Structures are given as C-alpha cells and as structure tokens.
Amino acid sequence: MSQGAAYPAASMPAAEPELSSFPIENAIERWAHALEAARLLARNPDLGGVILRARPGPVRDAWIKAYRERLPARLPFITLPAHTDTTRLLGGLDFAATLAAGNPVTTTGLLDSAAGGVLICSMAERMTPARAAILAARLDDTNNTFVTVLIDEGEADDPAPPECLTDRLAFPIDLEGIPAAFATDPGDNETPEDLAMSMPAPDFPDDLEDALAVSLARLGVSSLRLHLLCLRCARTIAARDARSAISEDDIITALRLVLAGRTDPLPEPPPPEPDDPPPPDQNQSETEKDDASHSSPDEALEDRIVEAVQSGLIDLRGDPGSTPRRMRQANVTDGKSGLAVPSWQTGRRIGTRAKPPEGGKRIDILATLTAAAPWQRLRREGTGEEKRLHILPSDLRIKQFEARQKTLIIFVVDISGSAAIQRLGEAKGAVEYLLTDCYSRRDEVALIGFRGREAEILLPPTRSLVRMRQTLAGVPGGGPTPLADAISKAAMLGAREQRRGKTVTIVFLTDGKGNMTLEGTADRKQAQNDAELMARGLKSLEVQSFLFDNAKRPTGQAQTIAGAMGAFYRHLPYARGAPVANLIGKAVAGQRV
Amino acid sequence: MPTFPFSAIVGQDALKEAILLSAVDPGLGGVLAFGDRGTGKTSLIRSVAQLLPPIQTIEGCAYNCKPQAALEMRDGGGENAAAFLCDSCRQKISDGTVEIINRPVPVIDLPLGATEDRVLGALDLEAALVRGEKRFEPGLLARAHRGFLYIDEVNLLEDHLIDVLLDVAASGENLVEREGMSIRHPARFVLVGSGNPEEGELRPQLLDRFGLSVEVRTPTEIDERIEIVRRRDRFDQDPDGFMASWQAPEGEIRDAILAGQAKLRDVTIPDEIMTQIAQLCITLGADGLRGELTLMRAARAAAAFDGRDQVSLTDIGRIAPSALRHRLRKQPLDETDATTRIARAMTEVGIA
Numbered sequence: 001m002s003q004g005a006a007y008p009a010a011s012m013p014a015a016e017p018e019l020s021s022f023p024i025e026n027a028i029e030r031w032a033h034a035l036e037a038a039r040l041l042a043r044n045p046d047l048g049g050v051i052l053r054a055r056p057g058p059v060r061d062a063w064i065k066a067y068r069e070r071l072p073a074r075l076p077f078i079t080l081p082a083h084t085d086t087t088r089l090l091g092g093l094d095f096a097a098t099l100a101a102g103n104p105v106t107t108t109g110l111l112d113s114a115a116g117g118v119l120i121c122s123m124a125e126r127m128t129p130a131r132a133a134i135l136a137a138r139l140d141d142t143n144n145t146f147v148t149v150l151i152d153e154g155e156a157d158d159p160a161p162p163e164c165l166t167d168r169l170a171f172p173i174d175l176e177g178i179p180a181a182f183a184t185d186p187g188d189n190e191t192p193e194d195l196a197m198s199m200p201a202p203d204f205p206d207d208l209e210d211a212l213a214v215s216l217a218r219l220g221v222s223s224l225r226l227h228l229l230c231l232r233c234a235r236t237i238a239a240r241d242a243r244s245a246i247s248e249d250d251i252i253t254a255l256r257l258v259l260a261g262r263t264d265p266l267p268e269p270p271p272p273e274p275d276d277p278p279p280p281d282q283n284q285s286e287t288e289k290d291d292a293s294h295s296s297p298d299e300a301l302e303d304r305i306v307e308a309v310q311s312g313l314i315d316l317r318g319d320p321g322s323t324p325r326r327m328r329q330a331n332v333t334d335g336k337s338g339l340a341v342p343s344w345q346t347g348r349r350i351g352t353r354a355k356p357p358e359g360g361k362r363i364d365i366l367a368t369l370t371a372a373a374p375w376q377r378l379r380r381e382g383t384g385e386e387k388r389l390h391i392l393p394s395d396l397r398i399k400q401f402e403a404r405q406k407t408l409i410i411f412v413v414d415i416s417g418s419a420a421i422q423r424l425g426e427a428k429g430a431v432e433y434l435l436t437d438c439y440s441r442r443d444e445v446a447l448i449g450f451r452g453r454e455a456e457i458l459l460p461p462t463r464s465l466v467r468m469r470q471t472l473a474g475v476p477g478g479g480p481t482p483l484a485d486a487i488s489k490a491a492m493l494g495a496r497e498q499r500r501g502k503t504v505t506i507v508f509l510t511d512g513k514g515n516m517t518l519e520g521t522a523d524r525k526q527a528q529n530d531a532e533l534m535a536r537g538l539k540s541l542e543v544q545s546f547l548f549d550n551a552k553r554p555t556g557q558a559q560t561i562a563g564a565m566g567a568f569y570r571h572l573p574y575a576r577g578a579p580v581a582n583l584i585g586k587a588v589a590g591q592r593v
Numbered sequence: 594m595p596t597f598p599f600s601a602i603v604g605q606d607a608l609k610e611a612i613l614l615s616a617v618d619p620g621l622g623g624v625l626a627f628g629d630r631g632t633g634k635t636s637l638i639r640s641v642a643q644l645l646p647p648i649q650t651i652e653g654c655a656y657n658c659k660p661q662a663a664l665e666m667r668d669g670g671g672e673n674a675a676a677f678l679c680d681s682c683r684q685k686i687s688d689g690t691v692e693i694i695n696r697p698v699p700v701i702d703l704p705l706g707a708t709e710d711r712v713l714g715a716l717d718l719e720a721a722l723v724r725g726e727k728r729f730e731p732g733l734l735a736r737a738h739r740g741f742l743y744i745d746e747v748n749l750l751e752d753h754l755i756d757v758l759l760d761v762a763a764s765g766e767n768l769v770e771r772e773g774m775s776i777r778h779p780a781r782f783v784l785v786g787s788g789n790p791e792e793g794e795l796r797p798q799l800l801d802r803f804g805l806s807v808e809v810r811t812p813t814e815i816d817e818r819i820e821i822v823r824r825r826d827r828f829d830q831d832p833d834g835f836m837a838s839w840q841a842p843e844g845e846i847r848d849a850i851l852a853g854q855a856k857l858r859d860v861t862i863p864d865e866i867m868t869q870i871a872q873l874c875i876t877l878g879a880d881g882l883r884g885e886l887t888l889m890r891a892a893r894a895a896a897a898f899d900g901r902d903q904v905s906l907t908d909i910g911r912i913a914p915s916a917l918r919h920r921l922r923k924q925p926l927d928e929t930d931a932t933t934r935i936a937r938a939m940t941e942v943g944i945a
Contacts, residue, residue, distance in 0.1 A: 046829075130705040133745060137702055140635065142594055164630060201830055213819045222811050224632075227822050362708075365716050366773060389724070466790045 026314075027178040033314050034063055037171035037257060039188065041147060042070035044236040047170040047229060048139070049148035051124075051161060054175035056153070062183040063175060064120070064149070070188065076117030076146075078110055082126055089134065111138050114146040124161035125154035132162035139168050170229040172261040202238040203245040204231065207301065212251055215305045219255070219263045226262070230254045248305065255309040263313070353400050367397035406502045408444045408461050409584060412490045414510035414550075416451035416481040423550060424449070426580070427509055428472055432465065433581035444502070446493065447472065450486035452479040453520045457489065461497060480522060483514025484530035487565070491538045504543040507584060508567065511551035512558025528557070535564035548572045548580065595832050599640035600842035603821045605633065607807040610895075611915055612641050613846070614805070615783045617853040618894040622804025622887060623762055623784030625747070625795075625919060629811045634787045635702075638743050642698040644847050648739050651682050652692040655731045656778055657738040658682050660693045667691055677779050679731075699740030701733050701782075703758075705749060712754065713769050714776065729776045734758075734767045737782040747786030748795050755795075758784060759802040797922070801880065804887050805912075806919040808932070853897035860893045862904045869942055870909060876938040879920045888916040910945040 041047050054060040068077060080089075091109030111119070111134075121127070121135070139145050148169055152161050160166070175183075212234075216227055233254035238246045354371075372395040379390035413427040414420075431445050445468065447459035459471045487508075494504040514531040515524045538545065545567035549558035554571050562569035572580065602609065611624045626634050650657050662676030666686050678686075685691045703712065714732035721727065733742070744750060744758070761767050767780040786803065788795070800806075812818055828835040867889070874884045892908045918931045939945040 129746070129749060133705040137635075137704065137745070167630065204826070209819055209823060210815075213815050213822070217815060217818075222813075224811065224818065224821060227818065228825060231822060231826060363718075365718065365721050369721065464790060 023177065027182055029314055030174055031178055031182055033257065033260065034173045034175060035066060035185065037173055038063065038067040038070060040233060040236050040240075040257070041171065042067065043240060044232065045147045046232055047147075047236065049118075049150065049169040050171040050173050051150045051152060051166050051169055052173050052175065053152045054173075058180045059175050059178050059183045060151075062180070062185065063173070066185040067149075068118075069185075071118070076114050078114040078117065078119050078146075080110055080114075080119055080121045082121075082123035084110065086134075089131075111135075111146075112144070115144040116146065118147045118149060120149045120151065122151045122153065124150040124152050124165070125159055127162055127165075129162065132165050136162075136164045136168060139165075167223050167225050170233055170258050174261065202235055202243055204235070205245060208246060208248065208251060211248075211301045211305055212255075214302045215251075215255065215309065218302065218306050219259060219309065221259065221263060226258060230258050233258055248301065252305055252308045252312070255305070256312045256314070259309065260314045353398055354394075354396070362399045364397045364399045368395050371395040371397060406444065408446060408494075408497050408502045408504050410461075410490055410494055410504065410506045411445065411447045412455070412486050412506060412508045412510070413447065413449050414451075414481060414483070414486075414508075415449045415475070416479050419550075420451065423509060424472075424475060426550075428468075429578075430507075430580040430584070431459075431468055431472075433578055448486060448490055448493070449475060450482050452482065453485075453516065454482050455486035455489045457493065461493075480516045481510075481514050481527075482516035482520075483510060483512070483561070484518045484527060484534045485516070486510075487531060487534035487538055487561075488518070491534065491541055494538075494543050495541055498541070498543065504541075505584065506538070506543055506545040506567075507580075508545070508547040508562075509550055510547070510558065511549060511554075512547075512561045513551070513555070531561055532564045535561050539564065539566040544568075546570070546584065595836050596639045596643045597636050597825065597828050598836055598839040598843050599637070599644045600846055601824055601828075601835070601839050602633065602637060602640065603824065604812050604817055605637060605809065607915060608634065608637060608809055610911075611805045611807050612637060612783075612785070613850065613898060614891050614894040614912075615785075616641060616645065616850050617898050618857055618890060619781060619783050620765075621783075621890055621894065622802065622883075623759075623786065625800070625803040625806040626785065626787040626809050627790050627806065628787075628809030630789060632809045632811055634785075634809060635743060635745070638741050638785055639700050642700045642741055644843055645698045645850065646847065647695040647697050648699075649693060650696050650739075651685065652694045653685070654679060654682050656682075656735045657696070657699065657740070659739075660691075663691055664693075679778065699737055699782075701737040701740065701742050703733060703742060703744040703750075705746055707733070707750075707754070709754060709757070713757065713767060715769075715771070716774065727774065729769070729774055731778070734761055734780040734782075735778055738778075738780050740782055742782045742784050744784070744786045746788050748788040748790070752796065752799070755799050759799065763802065797880075800919045801883055803919060805891060805915040807915050808918075849898055849900075852900060853894065856897040856900070856902070857893060860896045860902050860904065862889060862892065866904060866906060866909060869906070869944055872942045873909075873913060873938055873944060874917070876941055877917060877921055877935065879917055880922060881920070884917050884920045888913060891916055906944055910939060913939060913944070 037050055041050065052060070052063070054063070071077075086092075087109075088107065089110050091107055091112055135148070139148065148165065150161050150165060150169060154160070166172075212230060213227070216230065221227070230251070231254075234246050234250040237250045237253055238244075368391065369389075372389070372391045375392075375395075376390060379392075411427050411431060413423055415424050427447065431447065444461040444463050445459070446457065446461040447468075448455050449458045450456070458475055459468055462468060490506050490508075494506055498504050512531075514527045515522060517523050517526045518530045518534075545565055547558060547562035547565070547567040547569050549562075549569065549571045550573055551558065551571075552573050559569055561567075570583075599609075608624070608626055611626075615621050615624055648657065649660050651660055651663055656677075656679040658678055659676065662678055663682055663686055666678070667689075682691070709715075710732065712733050714729055714735060717726075717728040717730035720730075742758070742762075747755065761780050762782065762784040765779060765781040767776075767778055769776045784803075787809075812821065824835075870885055870888055874888075877884075888909065889904075891912045892904045895908045895912060896902070896904045914932055914935050917935055921931050921934060936945065
C-alpha cells in the first residue's frame with residue numbers, strides 16, 4: 001500500500017516490490033462491487049443503504065460522488081458528524097438564537113432534513129447504542145426514512161458499527177487499500193431520472209423463494225431483515241434488466257452483494273445423509289437440522305446457489321494478511337455503580353454552575369431566571385422593550401450531576417496443569433455470583449485464561465450472565481503456564497477500558513509459578529523474570545488488583561508477583577465462588593477488606 | 594401508510610397473547626419481551642394499536658383528555674372533580690371552541706437516551722424564556738395516555754427512569770414536582786419493554802414489577818421464515834390491498850378485545866383454582882405476592898377474551914409461564930431455565 005500523503009492522480013501507482021497479484025485483483029473486484037452497490041441503491045432506496053469501510057481519502061470521495069451522481073438532483077444529502085447532540089439530531093428549540101431574537105427559534109433536526117434523501121454517518125464504529133437506536137427507529141418509519149451511508153473508520157480492534165443498523169442496510173463495502181487510480185466511474189447510460197423510474201415489480205417464482213430461504217439458512221444467516229433485503233436486491237437487479245421475473249442468477253448476485261463480509265467464505269459442512277431421522281426439537285438453529293427437516297424438491301438448485309455464492313463472495317479485506325473484521329455486535333456498555341464522577345448529562349442532580357450551555361450541558365432554567373430577575377427593570381429601561389425577558393449570557397446557569405462510573409472486574413485465571421478444570425470452575429463460580437448479585441449487578445466482568453503459549457481473553461467485558469455461560473461452556477485446560485503474558489494482556493485490557501472511563505479491578509487466580517516466557521519458550525527463570533516485569537508494569541496503571549494464591553502450600557512466588565504489582569494478596573487454596581465474590585464486591589464498593 | 598396487520602403476523606404466539614391480554618386489561622402491569630433482535634416486536638405493538646378503535650379526544654389536546662368531562666362542563670353541568678381536563682381543553686371550553694376528534698391509539702417509542710424531562714414533562718422553555726411564563730410542557734407520558742409506551746432495550750435504560758415509569762404504569766398517574774411546579778395528570782398506558790438478555794440483566798426489583806414476560810425467538814423453521822418474508826413482501830408491494838384481504842380476521846380480534854373489556858368485571862375464579870395458584874407460587878419460591886395477583890388478573894383477562902365467565906385450569910397452565918418466569922429467584926450455578934422449572938412445578942401442583 002502506498003505511504004505518503006499524495007495519492008497519484010492519473011498515473012498508475014509506483015511499482016511496489018512485494019505486491020502480489022491478489023491485492024490488485026481484489027482491489028479491482030471490490031471497487032466494481034462498490035459501484036454496483038451504488039447503482040442498485042440509487043435505483044431502489046428501500047435497500048436501506050451501505051456500510052462503507054473506508055478511511056477519509058480520494059477513494060471514499062470518489063465512491064460518494066459516483067453514488068450521488070446517480071441520484072435525482074435535489075435530493076437531501078446530509079452528513080451526520082460523529083458526536084452531535086440530540087437537539088441537533090431531532091430538532092428543537094435553538095437556545096442561543098431564541099435569546100438573540102426574543103422569539104422562539106427552532107432548528108429542524110438533521111434526521112428530519114434527511115427524510116426522503118441520504119444520511120451519511122461518519123465514525124459509525126464509535127456510535128453509542130442510544131444514537132444507533134434512534135436512527136434504527138427512524139429507519140423503520142417508512143414515511144420519514146432515508147438511505148443511510150454508514151462510514152466505518154475503525155481499526156482492527158475497534159468495535160464494528162452497531163448491529164441494529166447494519167442489519168437494516170443491504171451492502172457492506174470495503175474500500176481500504178484501493179489505489180486511487182483504480183477508483184474510476186465509467187458512468188451509466190441512464191440518467192438518474194431513468195433509474196428512479198418505477199416499473200411493474202418482477203415476479204418471484206415459488207421455487208426460488210424456497211431456495212432463497214434454504215440457502216440463507218445454509219449460509220448461516222438468521223436475520224429476517226437480511227432475507228428481505230436479499231429479496232429486494234434480487235428484484236432490483238431483475239427490474240434493471242427489464243425482466244418480468246427474478247432468475248436464479250439474480251438471487252446469486254444479490255446474495256453475493258448483501259452477504260459480503262457477513263458470512264464466512266469457508267466451505268460449509270456437508271449436509272447430513274438423507275436417511276438420518278431429523279430430531280423433532282424445534283429449538284435447534286443449526287443449519288444442518290433445518291436442511292434435513294425441510295423437504296425441498298430443489299436441493300440441486302439450493303446447492304448451486306450456495307456454492308456459487310460462497311465461491312463468488314468478495315473478500316472484504318484490503319490486506320490479505322490482516323484478520324477480517326466481521327459485522328459483529330458492538331460492545332454495549334451502560335451501568336451505574338462505581339466511583340461517583342461529576343457529569344454534565346446524567347445521574348443524580350447535585351447543583352448548579354455558572355457556565356455557558358454548549359456541548360450538551362443542560363440549562364437550569366429556574367436558576368437562570370433567578371439570576372436575571374433583579375436586572376429586568378434596568379435592562380428594560382435601557383432598551384425600551386416591554387414584554388421581552390432580558391437575559392444576558394452571564395445569567396446562564398447549567399445543571400451539574402453526579403454520575404456513577406462503570407466498573408469492570410477482570411478475572412485472570414490459571415488454567416494450566418492438572419488443576420485447570422477445577423480452577424476454571426472456581427472462577428466461573430465467582431463470576432456467576434458477581435453477575436447475579438443484584439447490588440453489584442452493574443459491574444462488568446471479563447475473563448482471561450492462560451495456559452500453553454499465551455493468555456487469551458475468554459470472555460470480553462460483559463454484564464450478562466447469559467453471555468458468560470455461553471462463552472465459558474467447554475473451555476479446555478492444561479499445559480504450561482504463561483503467567484507473564486496473562487499479566488500483560490490483563491494490563492492492556494484494563495488500560496483500554498480505563499481510557500473508556502471505567503473503574504477497573506483485576507483479580508488473579510494463580511499459584512504464581514509461571515513457566516512460559518513472553519516469547520513462548522519454556523525457560524522457568526526467564527518466565528519468572530518476565531512475570532515480575534509485567535507485574536511492575538501493571539502497578540503503574542493504578543488499577544486495584546487482587547491475587548488469590550490457590551497453591552496448596554504457597555512457595556512465596558505468588559506473593560512476590562503480588563508485591564510487584566501492588567496487589568492485595570490472599571492465600572485461598574479452595575477459592576469457592578461466594579467468598580471470593582463477596583470480597584471483591586466489597587472492595588469494589590470501597591469498603592475495607 | 595398502514596402498519597402490517599396484526600392477524601397476518603406469523604408465529605410469536607406468546608407475545609401476541611401477552612399483548613392481547615394487556616389490551617383487554619391495561620392494568621396488568623405491562624409486558625417484557627426478552628429475546629433476539631429483529632423479531633418484529635415493534636411492529637406487533639403498532640399493529641395492535643392499529644387494530645383497536647380510535648380514541649375520542651379533543652382537538653389540540655396534548656394529554657389525550659376524554660371528551661365526556663368537557664362536554665358536561667360545556668353543557669353547563671358544572672365541573673366533575675374526578676375527571677381530568679388539561680388547561681388547553683379548559684380554555685377551549687370557556688372560549689366555546691371545543692372540537693371532538695378521533696385519534697388513532699397512541700404508540701409512543703421511548704428513545705434510548707431519553708432524559709427525565711422528555712419523558713415526564715418539564716418547564717416549557719419557550720414560554721419561560723420568551724414570555725416569562727411558568728408553564729408545563731407535557732412529556733412522552735402524557736402523549737402515551739390511553740395507548741402504549743414501548744421501550745426498546747429496557748435493560749439499558751437508567752434505573753431511576755425505569756423506576757419512575759413502572760410507578761406511573763402501576764398508579765396510572767404522573768405526578769411531576771420540579772422547578773417550582775406541581776402537576777398531576779393521568780397516564781394510563783400499556784408498558785411494553787424489550788431487550789436482549791445477552792446485553793445485561795434488569796434488577797430483580799424492576800423485573801418483578803412487570804406484569805407478563807415472554808421470550809421471543811427468531812423463527813428457525815424454514816417454512817415459517819418463507820411465509821414471514823412472503824407476507825411482508827406482498828404487503829410492501831400493495832399495502833392497501835393486503836390490508837383489505839385481512840380485514841375480516843382483524844375485525845374478529847378487535848371485537849374479541851372490546852367484548853373482553855366489557856366482560857372483565859364479571860369473570861370469576863373458582864376457589865380450587867385459587868388454591869392451586871397459591872400452591873404453584875409457593876412451590877416455585879416466587880418472591881412476593883405479585884406473581885399470584887398477576888396470574889389471577891391475566892387469567893381473568895384470558896377468559897374474558899374468549900367470552901367465558903369462569904377461569905379454567907387450562908387458562909392457568911397457559912399463562913403461568915409468562916406471569917411467573919421473571920419472578921423466580923435466580924440460583925447461581927443452576928442451569929435449569931425458568932420455563933422448565935415452572936413446567937415441573939405445574940405438574941407437581943396438578944395444573945398441567
């Protein structure tokens with residue numbers, strides 16, 4: 001990929017020695033895919049929109065231009081910046097303008113301005129669940145809806161854009177790494193007016209209806225919205241070619257476009273033998289069972305479709321060496337316990353400040369009016385206006401609140417060696433107690449397990465008991481002990497969540513006997529040194545940490561590590577869930593332990 | 594454009610029944626729908642609202658005031674202290690400009706980032722700043738009166754807001770005391786909350802205050818999925834035609850709801866069934882008495898909806914899971930799910 005600020009305009013990109021043919025072909029393919037999406041979307045706005053994975057630059061601009069040129073001229077085309085406040089979004093009283101004019105001045109919300117047109121949302125990966133919910137609700141309002149271009153500018157470990165939105169948008173597009181010279185638009189023969197012309201909708205033959213449903217199930221897609229979007233896309237393709245009925249090829253093309261990046265381009269497991277009796281249980285969502293129980297006369301049709309889709313799915317990754325970011329549920333956070341922190345928006349009211357009300361601060365009307373009241377007569381005499389209330393910026397008062405900071409407890413569990421299963425069980429027990437106790441219900445819990453070469457985040461931060469049970473069922477154990485890597489990963493996760501404003505607590509369940517170095521070699525002395533080094537690193541983070549030593553007879557190793565990280569140390573050979581959870585719960589709440 | 598008709602919705606039987614029972618008896622305490630996204634929860638509520646006959650109210654009223662009191666006052670009958678009339682309606686009466694209109698049953702969506710001001714109502718900014726008047730601007734609760742209030746992702750809503758909402762839903766009245774004002778107005782609505790348990794749980798104290806709870810799952814049967822998408826597609830192509838073809842079943846459900854509402858007071862519960870209800874709740878170890886009360890009330894609504902005057906054992910068997918599922922104390926490390934526990938207990942007590 002080319003470094004440097006300037007993108008070459010008309011010439012071919014300078015030859016890069018290691019560039020194999022795959023990235024170029026892939027880049028050309030992805031651009032063609034993106035253009036096709038623009039055409040179909042311009043023709044049928046009911047396709048919802050696109051999820052545009054692209055950082056700012058000429059390629060992204062080129063795509064937006066290509067799309068816009070295919071739309072009727074006067075359509076609203078609104079950009080939604082990443083952090084707009086609700087008034088700007090939904091409309092309401094424009095406070096500053098009202099004061100200035102002396103008459104109520106309202107602003108039209110951005111969402112209302114976009115109705116019937118296109119809304120471009122940048123930095124969608126940072127969208128809060130609240131914002132996403134408002135947008136999703138508006139998208140469902142068929143009288144006021146708009147096409148959404150969701151721009152995803154995230155890095156590899158940023159969350160993906162909110163699923164409630166991506167589920168309503170037909171086309172995932174990835175423009176990462178496409179050289180600017182490839183991003184050309186040959187144009188279409190039709191004018192925007194031609195494109196927007198509606199024709200009688202093509203028919204959907206019954207056998208294709210069934211085949212679409214079965215193919216989606218086999219491809220692992222359970223969302224009914226995506227199902228509907230695939231149908232609409234196939235219909236749009238047929239209408240564009242002026243055909244009276246949807247064909248098998250239309251379905252295949254539609255599936256390839258809509259499912260890019262949403263399903264694995266790996267071959268699916270072979271369907272079960274026809275003579276296996278299908279289980280009667282309705283709760284199975286595995287695709288094989290659906291396949292066996294649904295008697296379709298057109299298995300050949302479905303096989304063709306599924307195979308064609310999987311082999312034709314575009315690889316949505318700019319660099320084949322990187323891990324693809326699949327559309328997954330973004331991390332949802334909300335909660336209430338933890339340190340009390342002064343806030344301008346939410347929480348318990350604790351007072352009033354004299355400051356200007358920008359950036360989402362909430363006006364304390366009563367205090368403002370009280371401050372302005374004594375000056376009214378003077379001010380009125382000054383200007384001679386009778387009725388108006390004279391408020392100057394110095395009178396403005398805003399409300400201050402006290403919000404509770406969210407807490408996160410990271411469990412770091414040694415699942416190496418023979419006692420692995422038991423220790424994991426103990427950790428699970430403690431986590432369950434923490435999650436079900438209604439007073440500390442608002443804590444988030446994460447679990448890092450370490451064995452073998454390195455440590456692994458088994459359970460990312462969550463408040464949900466259901467998710468914990470699902471994720472931790474069947475985690476294997478045993479092998480050497482990479483303690484240093486575990487401490488390091490815990491520190492990284494903790495630091496990241498701390499930056500997001502949470503109060504972090506880390507709990508280690510281990511006997512302290514690391515025997516795997518950071519590099520993955522089995523050198524006991526080096527492993528111990530590495531562990532102590534990482535421990536000191538953790539201390540600098542200033543998170544509250546606990547180390548519960550579960551060795552039957554402590555050798556002092558665990559205590560050394562605890563000392564290096566500044567952790568509270570306790571020897572608990574049988575770390576039962578409830579006592580551990582209690583201890584931690586109390587500590588997090590700030591009580592003495 | 595019309596909403597997708599209720600009777601044409603495929604599946605989701607548990608949620609449908611819970612909403613219908615709440616339509617017959619809005620005092621049931623609301624419905625909690627836990628489960629997967631994209632299962633048509635919002636559409637279901639809007640479709641019920643569309644099914645019900647429009648409410649009668651006064652033109653320009655933000656509180657959905659009932660016209661009877663206004664008419665009495667206008668015709669010189671003096672003021673009925675028990676009935677509520679908002680200030681704008683009172684003004685219209687004295688001006689003689691009262692106009693009675695029909696309005697569709699309100700369905701109010703509570704947005705996720707909603708502030709207390711927007712929900713409960715607050716000082717009218719415009720009136721205060723521009724004219725120096727102290728006036729109350731009604732919030733979403735006033736607009737939801739005589740209709741439905743839908744909260745998506747209820748488990749992410751701030752606790753104090755859920756508290757207030759549940760209070761209002763239970764008492765039927767919104768009392769606002771802030772910024773120097775004291776306002777009281779009726780707010781009787783069916784509260785429906787939805788959420789995904791994978792994103793966090795509601796506190797048990799709050800869970801308990803919801804009347805019924807149902808689990809909502811994405812359908813996995815291929816035939817069901819095909820039918821759902823097919824109907825939705827047909828509706829999209831020709832909404833009016835589709836509505837017309839489902840006119841008859843919609844009418845039947847509407848009539849059943851209205852008949853049920855009228856019959857509700859006359860439905861009785863035989864003593865043996867009362868005893869069995871109590872035994873069921875004791876066996877399950879459900880906290881508090883709300884479980885029994887809700888089960889009784891919902892069973893009555895079910896019998897009324899069917900046109901019967903007595904509650905039967907089958908009613909109890911069918912409704913117990915939704916009335917009790919969210920009230921059972923969670924045993925950590927016990928993986929048995931609530932529905933199974935209820936089924937076992939019902940067999941023990943002799944209900945099912």
